[in-house]
Amino acid sequence: EIRLGASLSASGGAAFLGDPEAKTLEMLVEEVNAAGGINGEEIVLTLYDDGGDPNKARTFATRLVEDDEVVAIIGGTTTGTTMSVLSVAEDEGIPFISLAGAIQIIDPVRDYVFKTPHTDRMACEKIFTDMQTRGISKIGMIAGTDGFGASMEAQCKDVAGDHGIEILVAETYAPQDADMTPQLTKIKATEGVQAVLNPGFGQGPAIVTRNYAQIGLDLPLYQSHGVASDGFIELTGVEAAEGVRLPGTALLIADILEDGDAQKPVVMAYKTAYEAKYGEAVSTFGGYAHDAFRLMVDAIARAGSDDPDEIRDALEETRDLVGTTGIYSFSADDHLGLNLSAFRMLEIRDGAWTSID
């Protein structure tokens, strides 16, 4: 048997992300084992819920390594938990694929640490590129103060200049705020703002979008990949969501992908299986876990052993593995292995996602 470990935030503030991740892993393990495992070896997954608490995440990471004797770890739903798990993985020499966004996870590159989601920086670049093509250069920003929102806000501020974008006004809201009209009213009153960008996940972006419509702001609104799921349209309401753009993955538009698209079979397979099993829509985050798992299985299969170091080496040699998020090719100095093309610019039209690339 091959022992895999995972520490995810299936409850707590990031349950939104961690829950589909956990479900995905459980589903895929079943699937692979049903198909005979890896090279005939069954996968045993030990999954812990760290509740988004970095301290717990570290304890679970230690437990996975020392007590459960896993050969590889997937997890770290948030940047904070990832950073906690990361040092254990590095110390003990256990390959670790993170599901969190921050760039600091793989920059600088660490021997045993990989990650599947795009970095926040890439999302910002994707958005700014789209703005540029629409002739937008002055924007307002409203971000959640949770880890996701704050981190992406910082990255966007960092790269805005490179794209000739000026951020005229930056507001924030707390993750569980009920009303963002004051912040949006301030943005509305700021002279020269041409579009608004809202990094965040959870209910915040839905409420922002609804308040946006309420106070009659008719500038283009950009959301982040943090809300890339059908749930967002449901929560926001079709009317308010109309015209919102965000950088998403192929998974969201699985149905309308062109037949020739390399990702189509992968995303369709995952989407159908997940929705059939759990009766809820897939989300980008589940996709991250899917990709991490596939990468790991692929590496273990190629390594032909459950020696952590060999798995690590195999992981680093991954080439052109098609995932839901994009196509991965790792190298010694790139442990993310995705490029901007993995992001697709999506727009909500009539309550559905459309690709505008």
Next chain:
Amino acid sequence: MSILEVKGLGISFGGLRAVNDVSFAVKPGEIVSVIGPNGAGKTTLFNMISGVYMPGVGQVFLEGQDITARAPYLLARQGLTRTFQNLQIFQEMTVLENVIAGFHLTERGPIWADLLSWPSARKRAGEVRNGAYELLTRVRLEKAAEEEAGNLSYGALKRLEIARALAMSPKVLLLDEPAAGCNAVETEEIDALIAELAASGIAILLVEHDMKMVMRISNHIVVLDHGEKIAEGTPTEVSRNPDVIAAYLGSEEETAHADG
């Protein structure tokens, strides 16, 4: 020379003049009683003297020093302490610890000595403990020393409060109805205790409704009614004062009736 002097003390609670222009003085070793009908303002007077309430007008002097509205703990450090009509006990501490707490001023030292259990701190603790036992014996509570204070009966708690106050070795002691809840025999014991304290030079200010006790041990009596001082004098003078009889004591017959 009086040790405690009250001058023109007064306070109001939303329109009600609970105490109005009350003056008197207490000498060391003297027992001065304050009597008066329910709601006359006796406890309120105590509260002002002991710094629990801030007087509206007037002054309080302790050994000639103006101590008006000074915080109770400062007054305690100057040798003035009291007991309460509504029991104020450290419920979750043992009976002995209640009394030891009364020795706070003797026992306290620098905080680091307490934290590190410095020999000096331990020495002080040991001494105080013996003193506390002695006091408990004096109020006949030595058997209950290790009992949680909340478990005592009402009368026992009254005596515990007195012991705790004595632990301070006060110069001025204010006793608010010390004999309430005690029967005639028990009251006599408290009588004796108070007289003994006065004999040792402590100035005692006493509020009590048990007239037998008051008349027996007071050197001087101050009578309050509706917050005003209506009379003062020796027990004999006061007990013959018609105003006092009308407002408080009632006719001879009634007094006898009530006190047996």
Next chain:
Amino acid sequence: MLTVEGLRSAYGRIEVLHGLDLEVKSGEIVTVVGANGAGKTTLLKCLSGTQPVTAGEVHFRGDRLTTVPAFKRLKRGLSQSPEGRQIFTNLSVEENLRLGAFLFTDDRVERDMEDAFEMFPILREKRNLAAGGLSGGQQQMLAIARALMGRPHCLLLDEPSMGLAPLLVAQIFDVVTLLRKRDVTVLLVEQNAFGALRIADRGYVMETGRITMSGVSGDLIADPRIREAYLGL
């Protein structure tokens, strides 16, 4: 009316009542005297149901009362003015009295309240003030008045004279005598043993959780042991 047989009660594991027998007949005034810590309060608490009984029985007007919860005993006609007064300090004087008649909604409540104010005029003056602001003696009056608002057949008074001025002590004893005329039975615990025995029909003497003596008041007053131990004569 009220009979107690073999009553035992304990705080935690420490037993303080060691099998009491006691009887109060209808229309009687019965007093219990005893030193501090004898268990008088505990006895009354057992009767009002606020202290669990470990053994023995309490019967009241023919019914077994031993296991009836405290709040139901008033309905059966047993009312208590507890030690330490136990008034509702955050509520006004009037609300305290009104709650004394919690079980009733008829017109008599108003009249009873007037009676209470007659009896203790100071309470009328303070009717709208928080009861916690009353002086000690005033609170004691309120506690007694509140107990009367419950229209008891039998009234349990725990040291009602505590903290009251001599005039009022006399008045309280008058009230108790008056209650008998209204067919209210009274069980009176008093430190003012002389006063209590003078108005009572019978008396019990309690010592460390046991009844050590009982009899007609006059006999008890005359008993030298009692005169020395409790009356200080």
Next chain:
Amino acid sequence: MTCRRKWIQISIIAAIMLVLPFFFPSGYYYRVGALVFVNALSVVGLVILVGYAGQISLGHAGFAGIGAYACALAPTHLGLHPAVAILLGALISAALALLIGRPILRLKGYYLGVATLGFGILVSMVLSNERALTGGPDGMSVPDLGLRSLLRDMGWRISGGEFWYGLNAVVLLIGIWIALNLYQSATGRAMRALHGSEVAAQTVGIDVPRIKLQAFVISAVYASVAGSLLALQNGFITPEVAGFMHSVEMVTMAVLGGVGSVLGATLGAAILTLLPQVLTVFAEYEQLVLGLIMVLVMIFLPRGLLPSIVAKLRGRGE
């Protein structure tokens, strides 16, 4: 007599600390043990405030946050050694407690609760909003204490888990010793006295505001040191350490163990730290079971684990 009881208590805990590792099947248990000790340390501090002095705090994690971030920030920005940073954090916590304690401690009960809650929230907000300094919600890494490599140079090789288990155990023992000293000292008695009745405490000469403040400052220092140790052993810290949930967790540990009892605090910390580790077998039902256990303990042992059990045992003895 009481002095002997103190040493008995300390010896029992020390013995348990020493013997336990012989039963540890893997290094992970050292990690959990080390966490128990750190949590116990901050809870012992809370016992001084809540149990002795009867003052509630719903924001004590704020001090843990200060201690933790002192160890992250001072070495990076001021070039201080992490060990010095622990002291610096404790000093800042004490100073802050001194500053806010005066006005806050005039409040009573829930009002004090909300004021301390506000303090905790302010600290965690600053930590997560001042991104440039603290790394924001994503947190920041904490340098190594360096003690372990020192030991290694001296020829004593121990794993990270073992090292922190040992260090935290020693610090906790010192913390317990101090708290027990305080309990039977004049100051400790004054704290318990004002808990019973503030007016009465005043009339025996106790400077109530000052004693409350002392309790507040002492407990802040405990929390701060615990926060520092946590940060150093994790090597990474996020504002969660100062969050409301952490404060609540601390209070819960204290109450569960028995709020007036130092030993109880240790037990409470142990249980609430171990429980989530044990409950992982329930996966989805973990929260459910955790909540249930909390409720049941409080129903059946309303004064907290240790005092209630002791009372029960005594009862049988008599």
Next chain:
Amino acid sequence: MDALMQFIFSGLTVGAVYALVALGFTIIYNASDVVNFAQGEFVMLGGMITVFTFEAGLPLPLAALIAIFVTSAVGVALNKLAIEPARGAPVVSLIIITIGASIFIRGAAQIVFDKQLHRLPSFSGDEPIHMLGATILPQSLWVIGGALLVFVGLYLFFTRTLTGKAVLATANNRLAAQLVGINTGFMMTLSFALSAAIGALAGVLVTPITLVGYDIGVALALKGFAAAMLGGMGNPKGALAGGLLLGLFEALTAGYISSQYKEAVAFIVILAVLFVMPQGIFGEKKTERV
């Protein structure tokens, strides 16, 4: 000016949510001196149950009624199974029980329902109402109206009814309450039922605005607690005023000072108010004499 109006509308909306939670605290506190930290879970249950029954096809009003009813039952169960058996326990222990219960309810909700966010349709559409140069959603008016209604109801309950007084008496002196014939156990049950019902009502009203998920309870309980303390615990006037003020502080701070520190500013204001009024704005001083 228009901006100010918008901030005020926002503040009132959010404030009304806080006020509803704070009002929910009032009853249980008045009956037992316990701040029920599971109050936020009642709000969550109200929202979640309505969403699930509504999605199952029931009409919204019926779904809401069921939610309120079921949540009350949960409240009663909480009292019967957790609070009552612990009678005589110190208040801190009771508080820990409510915290434990809130963890339990949250844990149960994530299993019975799910971990997703949900929304209900607004009761009167999503067309913003333009007023005084600003906009407000009709649902906000529902929430504000709901808070006012609950306030009036509670105010009358505590000042005009004997039962209300009996609830107060229960907390003030349980022993005495029993002596005057009050069934204190029933008063506790009643207050838990009412509190839970108010919480559930809040959940129904706010879900169209704030959305609902299994873990929204903690944040709401926290804000409601702060609001109740600001206004003065136990007094419906205080709960209403505290809630609305807290909402307004946050909105105005977000609008004029810094959205990042709006909660910080709100707490600093609370601290300042408590410094001057240690019992909150409408809190009454407990009258206990020595």
